[in-house]
Amino acid sequence: MKRTARKKKKNIRLLKRMQRKLLVSFGIICVLFVFLIGRLMYIEYSQGDRYEKIVLAQQGYDSKIIPYQRGNITDSKGTVMATSVDVYNVILDCKVLNAYEDEDGVISSTIDAVTESFPEIERSVMEEKLEKNASSQYVVLAKQVSYEEMKSFSERAEEQNNDDIAANNIKGIWFEKEYKRVYPYNSLACSVLGFTTSGNVGVNGLENEYDDVLNGVNGRSYGYQNTDNDLEKTVIEATNGNTLVTTLDANIQSIVEQEILNFNMKYANESGAGSKNTAVVVMDPNSGEILAMAQYPTYDLNNPRDLSAYYTPEQLELMSEDEQLDVLNKLWRNFAVTYTYEPGSTAKPFTVACGLETGTLRGDETYVCDGGEEIAGYKIRCVNRNGHGVETIQDALSDSCNDALMQMSYAIGAKNFANFQSNFGFGQKTWIDLPGEASTANLIYDEEALESTINLATNSFGQNFNVTMVQMASAFSSLINGGELYQPHLVKRIVDDRGNTVEEIDPVVRKQTISREVSDQMKIYLRNVVANGTGATAGVDGYDIGGKTGTAQKFEEGTNKRAKGKYLVSFIGYAPQEHPEVLIYVVVDEPNVADQAHSSYAQEISHNIMQQILPYLNIDRIS
Numbered sequence: 067m068k069r070t071a072r073k074k075k076k077n078i079r080l081l082k083r084m085q086r087k088l089l090v091s092f093g094i095i096c097v098l099f100v101f102l103i104g105r106l107m108y109i110e111y112s113q114g115d116r117y118e119k120i121v122l123a124q125q126g127y128d129s130k131i132i133p134y135q136r137g138n139i140t141d142s143k144g145t146v147m148a149t150s151v152d153v154y155n156v157i158l159d160c161k162v163l164n165a166y167e168d169e170d171g172v173i174s175s176t177i178d179a180v181t182e183s184f185p186e187i188e189r190s191v192m193e194e195k196l197e198k199n200a201s202s203q204y205v206v207l208a209k210q211v212s213y214e215e216m217k218s219f220s221e222r223a224e225e226q227n228n229d230d231i232a233a234n235n236i237k238g239i240w241f242e243k244e245y246k247r248v249y250p251y252n253s254l255a256c257s258v259l260g261f262t263t264s265g266n267v268g269v270n271g272l273e274n275e276y277d278d279v280l281n282g283v284n285g286r287s288y289g290y291q292n293t294d295n296d297l298e299k300t301v302i303e304a305t306n307g308n309t310l311v312t313t314l315d316a317n318i319q320s321i322v323e324q325e326i327l328n329f330n331m332k333y334a335n336e337s338g339a340g341s342k343n344t345a346v347v348v349m350d351p352n353s354g355e356i357l358a359m360a361q362y363p364t365y366d367l368n369n370p371r372d373l374s375a376y377y378t379p380e381q382l383e384l385m386s387e388d389e390q391l392d393v394l395n396k397l398w399r400n401f402a403v404t405y406t407y408e409p410g411s412t413a414k415p416f417t418v419a420c421g422l423e424t425g426t427l428r429g430d431e432t433y434v435c436d437g438g439e440e441i442a443g444y445k446i447r448c449v450n451r452n453g454h455g456v457e458t459i460q461d462a463l464s465d466s467c468n469d470a471l472m473q474m475s476y477a478i479g480a481k482n483f484a485n486f487q488s489n490f491g492f493g494q495k496t497w498i499d500l501p502g503e504a505s506t507a508n509l510i511y512d513e514e515a516l517e518s519t520i521n522l523a524t525n526s527f528g529q530n531f532n533v534t535m536v537q538m539a540s541a542f543s544s545l546i547n548g549g550e551l552y553q554p555h556l557v558k559r560i561v562d563d564r565g566n567t568v569e570e571i572d573p574v575v576r577k578q579t580i581s582r583e584v585s586d587q588m589k590i591y592l593r594n595v596v597a598n599g600t601g602a603t604a605g606v607d608g609y610d611i612g613g614k615t616g617t618a619q620k621f622e623e624g625t626n627k628r629a630k631g632k633y634l635v636s637f638i639g640y641a642p643q644e645h646p647e648v649l650i651y652v653v654v655d656e657p658n659v660a661d662q663a664h665s666s667y668a669q670e671i672s673h674n675i676m677q678q679i680l681p682y683l684n685i686d687r688i689s
Contacts, residue, residue, distance in 0.1 A: 129289075133244045134282030135563070136266050137307035139259060139273075141316040142355075142558065148259055148273070148367075150245035153210040156184060159203045160196050163238030171233025175226070179236050183219040184208050206242075216241050249367035255319050257400040258312075258359050258500070258556065261370045269370075270398050272310060272556060274501045279560055282307040306563040313355035313558050318679050322346050322358040325674045329667070330362050333658045337376065339363060343655035345401040346671065347535050348679070351543035351640060351649045353573040354552030356498075361401045370398065402535035404502045406509055407655070409538055410618030411466045411665075412638050413528030415545055415588055417474060418459055420486035422584045426478045429587065433457045435469035441520045446472065449617070463591045464599025466615060468527045475526035480516035483525065489579050490541040491551055498536050498554045506532050528618065539651045541579070542638050545588050546612070546646045549580040593643050603669035604637050606677050608687040612646075613639025613672075615665035620656070633662040637669045641676065641685055648683060650676060 139148035158180075166172035173196070181189045187207050195205050223236040247262045260271025266281050268274035285304035326344050333340030339362065348358040366372055371394060373382060382390070399405070421427030435454035438447040448454065448469040454461070462470035475483065487493065493510035495503050509532035516522045524530045536554050544551040553574040560569040580588075592612035595601040600615045616636035622629040636653045640646040652668040652675075659667070 130242075130287045132285035132287055132301070132304045134284050134304040135245050135306045136247060136262070136282065137280040137309040137563070139280075139310045139312060141312055141314045141319070143315065144311075145316040146250060147255060147312075147314070147316065148247065148249050150247050152213045152243060153246040154213070154216040154241040154243055155206055156180070156187065156208040156211060157240050157242050158192070158195060158205040158207050159238040159240065160199045160205055161201050161203050161238075164196060164200050166235075166237055172235050172237055175234050176236045176238060179219070179222060179226070180207065180239060183222065184211060184215065210244070210246055251316070251320075252366050252368055253364040254316065254323065255314060255358075255360070256364050256367050256370075257361050257398075257402070258314065258356075259367060260398075261367050270502070271400065271500060272312070275499055276310055276557065280307045280310065308568055309561050309563070310557050311559040311561060312556050313350075313357065314359075314556065315357050317682060318348055319358040319360060321678045321682075322348060322360045322675055323364070325671055326360055326362045328674070329654075329671050333667075335658045339658065341654045341657045341667075343401050343405070343653070344671070345405075345535060345653050345655075346675065347402050347539045347651045348675070349539050349543060349554065349649045349651075351547045351646050352550075352552075354540065354543070354554045355558065355573070356554055356556050357648070359400070359402050359556075363397060365397050370394075373397075400500060400502065401653075403498060403500050404504050404534075406504050406506055406532040406534055407634050407653075408531065408618040408620075409528040409533045410616035410634065410636065411468075411528055412538060412542070412614050412616035412636055413533075414463055414466065414471050414526070415592060415614050416486070416490055416541065417471055417478070417483070417526045418463065418591065419545055419580050419584055419588055420482060421474055421478045422587060423486070423580045424478065424482045426482060427459065427474060429459060431459060431474075431477075433462065433467075433470040433473045435462075435467050438469055439472045439523060441472075441523055442518075444520060446520070446523060460591050460594050463614065464594050466600045466617075471526045472523040475522045476519070478526075480513050480522055483522060484511070484513035484516050486579075487525075487531075489551075489577065490544065491537055491576070492531065492533060492541065494537075496534075496536050496540050496554050499556055503536070504534050506534065506537065528616065535651055535653060538638065539649060542614075542640075542651070543649055544579040545585060546592070546640050546649070548582040548585045549578050551576045551579050589643060589646075592640075596639065600665065601637065601639065601669060603666045604639050604672045604676070606641075606673060606680060609641050609676070609680050609685065610643035610688050611639055611641045611676065612643055613637060615669065617663050617665050619663070631662060632656055635662065635665045635668045637665055637672045639672055639676070641680055647685055648679065 136150045138146050140146050163173055163176055177189055177192050180192060181187055192207065199205050226234045226236050249259065258271050260269055260273035262268050262273050268277040268280065273280065283305040285302045287299060287301045289299035326346060330340035330344060343361065345361040346358065347356065349356055363376060373390065373393060418427065422429060435448055435457050437451050437453040438445050448467055454465050454467050457465065457467050457470045487510060493507050495505060511521050511525060511531060516525065521530060540552060540554050553576050555571065558571050559567060561567050589612055592614060593610065596605050596611050596613050601613050604613055605611055618634045619628045620632040620634055621627065634653060634655045635657065638651045640649045650672050652672045654668045656662060657667045
């Protein structure tokens with residue numbers, strides 16, 4: 067009994083030792099598992115992508131890019147002016163089609179179907195690709211065929227593949243979708259819209275300025291073959307680009323471009339142009355919104371490198387690539403934004419406004435115009451060489467009298483004049499939302515330079531300083547809207563591809579230029595320019611229109627001498643008189659006529675445009 071008891075005790079002790087060992091072993095194993103799990107988590111966190119690629123590289127893999135659709139550009143009423151449409155690349159899977167080499171008719175049937183459906187694909191080329199790229203699964207046969215062509219072929223393939231005769235089957239052909247940028251109205255607003263190159267890269271205009279907004283992000287369809295040889299596919303959808311809703315009005319833009327074309331055809335030279343440049347800006351003076359911006363010559367946005375409209379094949383053949391590129395760059399630029407010039411007499415209202423606002427002019431002054439002013443040994447002449455006689459401020463603007471304006475500048479002084487040029491934005495960028503805006507910072511006199519009487523005098527009537535069209539349109543708007551200088555802009559809203567508003571772009575007032583009282587007085591003067599002065603040609607029956615004419619003699623290229631007979635003429639106007647709703651600015655650079663020094667050429671264009679757009683905009687007629 068005692069022996070049995072000792073044996074039991076011994077067994078119990080042995081069992082306990084074994085249990086302890088098992089517990090220790092289990093504990094060690096648990097610790098090892100915890101360590102292993104921790105290590106795996108660390109590897110997954112720090113190097114997971116690398117190991118995943120190694121594993122996936124050993125499996126069957128399929129990956130396709132899902133292209134995004136670049137956003138549209140529309141006018142303010144939703145008319146699509148730039149869009150991206152589906153096009154398809156025809157892809158040949160040589161490996162799949164060559165697998166049918168022992169089956170009569172399949173390869174031949176496929177080649178027949180492809181070459182009949184897509185005439186640009188030659189039979190011999192397709193046969194050569196099948197032979198030289200026998201194992202390839204991606205050979206491009208044709209690029210950017212239309213949706214209609216793709217659909218027609220797909221329906222034919224489906225019909226033949228359902229045929230009982232196997233030899234009629236079509237195999238190894240698939241389509242890769244992408245998007246092509248198209249412009250439904252060809253050259254309409256070409257200088258504003260710009261165009262794109264391959265890869266959805268915007269060139270010029272809004273296409274360039276808002277490139278990041280218009281572009282989206284490609285998606286991807288990818289998958290791997292699992293152990294059952296089934297393809298497990300994952301699809302990440304593409305994110306389409308946003309749409310720009312612009313301030314443009316396609317109807318007004320079309321009217322403007324047609325009248326510019328009419329003018330150039332009317333005065334066409336041997337190259338088909340009526341001037342060196344013709345440009346028009348139509349703006350809402352109460353917001354800075356650009357309703358239309360156009361120029362001549364133009365180009366086709368769908369084929370922006372085509373110069374056949376302006377050069378014969380023989381002329382193009384004689385031009386080097388650099389010469390053609392230089393011509394294209396000039397054609398693509400936006401005159402209203404990138405070109406600087408002396409404004410001429412359209413600057414005179416700013417001189418008068420400066421004097422009235424500073425109190426250096428009272429408004430009741432009179433001046434004697436005897437045909438010009440003698441300054442520092444130079445005779446600076448008025449447009450009327452015999453003199454206008456006695457001129458009030460209103461008369462001086464209506465007659466566009468240089469002599470009276472020079473006399474006003476003496477009273478205004480260099481400091482006031484320089485301050486107000488800056489206040490109106492001259493010498494500064496407007497920051498319009500278009501690329502390539504020219505800087506005029508070095509093309510304007512500072513206060514020190516204006517201390518010279520001759521500089522001050524010539525600046526007073528728009529000579530010896532440079533502007534851009536958008537500068538002038540923006541500054542002139544402040545003269546007639548109560549003194550608010552708006553930043554000109556072309557995009558009013560950005561929306562996503564589902565129509566949700568991403569961003570609303572509100573008008574921006576940069577500064578107050580003059581008081582409302584002075585603005586009201588300026589409108590009285592400007593109304594008289596059209597009613598009784600040099601701007602009569604711009605008037606439209608039944609409408610109250612104000613404005614100012616301009617005639618600027620140009621310099622000889624590369625010199626500081628005035629070119630004989632070369633002028634840039636202009637007209638800037640608005641309607642209606644009391645509460646202006648639309649502003650128009652027309653510039654004709656060197657009209658193709660014997661005597662260029664007449665703003666009537668610019669007024670003619672303005673008259674024809676305003677005659678059409680004022681009823682369209684429901685502008686009140688004179689009661």
